[in-house]
Amino acid sequence: MTPASLDTTTTTMAARLSTREHYADLLDKYDTWLFDCDGVLWQGDKLIEGATEVLQLLRHHKKSVLFVTNNATKSRKNYKKKFDSLGVEAHVDEIFGSAFASAVYISSVMKMPKDKKVYVIGMAGLEEELREEGIQYIGGTDPEDNTLGSFSLADWTPDPAVGAVLCGLDTSINYTKLSKAFNYILRNDGCAFLVTNEDSTYPTAEGLLPGAGSVSAPLRYALGRDPIAIGKPKGTMLDCIRAKHDFDPKRTIMVGDRLNTDIEFGKAGGLSTLLVLTGITKESEITGPNASPTVPDYVTNSIGDLRALLS
Amino acid sequence: MTPASLDTTTTTMAARLSTREHYADLLDKYDTWLFDCDGVLWQGDKLIEGATEVLQLLRHHKKSVLFVTNNATKSRKNYKKKFDSLGVEAHVDEIFGSAFASAVYISSVMKMPKDKKVYVIGMAGLEEELREEGIQYIGGTDPEDNTLGSFSLADWTPDPAVGAVLCGLDTSINYTKLSKAFNYILRNDGCAFLVTNEDSTYPTAEGLLPGAGSVSAPLRYALGRDPIAIGKPKGTMLDCIRAKHDFDPKRTIMVGDRLNTDIEFGKAGGLSTLLVLTGITKESEITGPNASPTVPDYVTNSIGDLRALLS
Incomplete structure (x- = not known):
């Protein structure tokens, strides 16, 4: 699942994204982008720098953008208010909560x-x-x-x-x-x-x-x-998305900050996975001898890194 | 640990006690008697028939009688009030709670x-x-x-x-x-x-x-x-009893109604164990193909059975 154009030492290591070409390759390969929210698009009440521009860029390229959260304390309607308050475009039918x-x-x-x-x-x-x-x-x-x-x-x-x-x-x-x-x-x-x-x-x-x-x-x-x-990493959440949206797993990517929920959810569903380091997972958990057995396809520091495509 | 005078088919089966001779043998073998309370001496607020007489009999034969409960909502002083209300003789220094x-x-x-x-x-x-x-x-x-x-x-x-x-x-x-x-x-x-x-x-x-x-x-x-x-089945409880009372594990028996607390506690501490069926454990859990791997040394229906010694 790792493209030849991206740096990987072995197939059991995540591809580390850093150049405009890496991100262009990603944009080209995936039509449907699933996003975890907390730790990916925002941290508590603080928007991740560049998240809004990157979501706009994806929408501009006619990508399907869906939001997949384990937060069960809010309904989708209430969760949309969070997007509104941070100035992030989202529609209720794009939001999937547990x-x-x-x-x-x-x-x-x-x-x-x-x-x-x-x-x-x-x-x-x-x-x-x-x-x-x-x-x-x-x-x-x-x-x-x-x-x-x-x-x-x-x-x-x-x-x-x-x-x-x-x-x-x-x-x-x-x-x-x-x-x-x-x-x-x-x-x-x-x-x-x-x-x-x-x-x-x-x-x-x-x-x-x-x-x-x-x-x-x-x-x-x-x-x-x-x-x-029901929630990530369980497949029930993906079944629920599938009931409402058409998507090709091979051309779908799950973007998240947690290995044991977001990344396992994507992998179990046959999707590609992109880990960002703006949330729960620390660099030390994906490299070195104590690295987690759950390996994302790609890693980038922040979703904001995709702004490289705007230059 | 099972005496020859008691019925056992194999050494991995509990000896089923039923005759005056069985109970006399038990009385002879053990100097220190540890009792779980709920399900053994009483069920909620109802005394088990014969429990008082059996405890009196043990005291009459100069046995050490100790009460070992996982109940941590009551102090020993307050737990003694429970004994008093049911008319069971007990002293605060005989009560060990978690x-x-x-x-x-x-x-x-x-x-x-x-x-x-x-x-x-x-x-x-x-x-x-x-x-x-x-x-x-x-x-x-x-x-x-x-x-x-x-x-x-x-x-x-x-x-x-x-x-x-x-x-x-x-x-x-x-x-x-x-x-x-x-x-x-x-x-x-x-x-x-x-x-x-x-x-x-x-x-x-x-x-x-x-x-x-x-x-x-x-x-x-x-x-x-x-x-x-800390509580049963962990050894910390037994260490705590040992700090206050002298007893020879070989001449000590733990009487309880729960396999995974009382009986495992006794076995882990090198004590003999007597299961009563007036509490949590049902007959079906100790016999047949689905029997628990935790096997008490002895089984009797109720602590009241020891009244056979009074006749």
Whole structure:
């Protein structure tokens, strides 16, 4: 997958991009460009220098530009507001979040009957995507479940209509929600155990916080089994994109900052992959004796590097 | 370790106790009797039939009787109140809980300097044991950390004196506590990651709830590493008992209802083990093709069976 015109010592090393020719070659080879957002286009509330120009350049060359994020706390509509506030052109149907993908999975893949409900551990954006997909849910932001009060099974009437537990990042995580979710999976016949994504941490401007995977870890541990995960690196997210957009995997590239989500997602889907170093992954993780076994096809410092094509 | 006078088909099967002679043999062989409590002496708030008489019988025969529980939500003093309320004789120095053992571990094994502090995820009983050992702590039941309000690293001043995070069952678990604990382990040089015990679930009269191991699972997942665990089946609990009581492992028996905590604890410590079927473990887990690899030395239906010795 590495072109002869690019510098690579062996086929198990990423091609390091740096010249105008490298970027021109990339532009030529790929029609569909999938972008992770945080750590690629912006860092928290700060736009990566040159990101807007590069996206404009791709659109100018009639490339399909799609945004693929594991963030499940925001709906696509709300996520678009983030693009707007940073002055980055994006359309709701170009945005794929793990909240949306989870809703699509429940309605189109699981085909959960309409009279069934989802018990949600998650925030308003996740609820919004379920609502838009016509899926009934309980839990989530319901004040009754957002409490540090004690929980007793004796005082609880479980809803027999709950056919799935869906867990995403929830900064109001508490023992009542965990106890209900655990008992629904344990007691309700055939109740599915789904998580929006398995990111262990969540990057903020001041450092890391526990991510969606950490929020669902108590359920995984108490149940002694793994959930069905929807977001990157799982293929469910790509199935969801495929349902809405035509693309040729051979002419599609995934651009991301995380090896274990973005790059693995692209590779598992048969796409080419470009790692940028403006986010989670550090240079030391891709070179030297302790390099990760996950090797992207290409590496460049920043998405802004593609501005070389403008000169 | 299985006496010839007891029925066993092979040495990898537990001896099934049922006759007066079996129990007399047991009484003769063991001087020190360690008891798990919930599921062995009582189920929730209901005493197991005959438990009181059997404990009296053991005391009458000058046996050492000790109580070994992973419950870290109660201090030993508070746990004694449970015995009192059920009319079971017990003395505070006979009770070993994972909260007490954690405090002893921090002061005597880790030898944490007195000017260092523990960040606690846990309840009042855990704090009480730390206080009694003269260990400084923050977090725990502090109202500031018992909130579902949002948490931001930008608004947080971490305490550089935190030298350990200790996590037990905490029914007020929330994102603020998890975020602080995670960042202390990440940022404070040499900060230890301790858990009182790793029980995945917690039995109540109406069914299972997430246990201490599930409450600490987000930290384990976010950090990508395992904690130092104190309670059963880990040897730290036995070290803690050994520091206070003389006993000969060859003449000591651990009585419990859980294979992966009580029985493994006894076996790892070179003690004999007696499984009772009044708690978590079901008959089907110890017989047939799907039997657990953890095999107790003896099995009896209930601790009350030892009343055969009274006739």
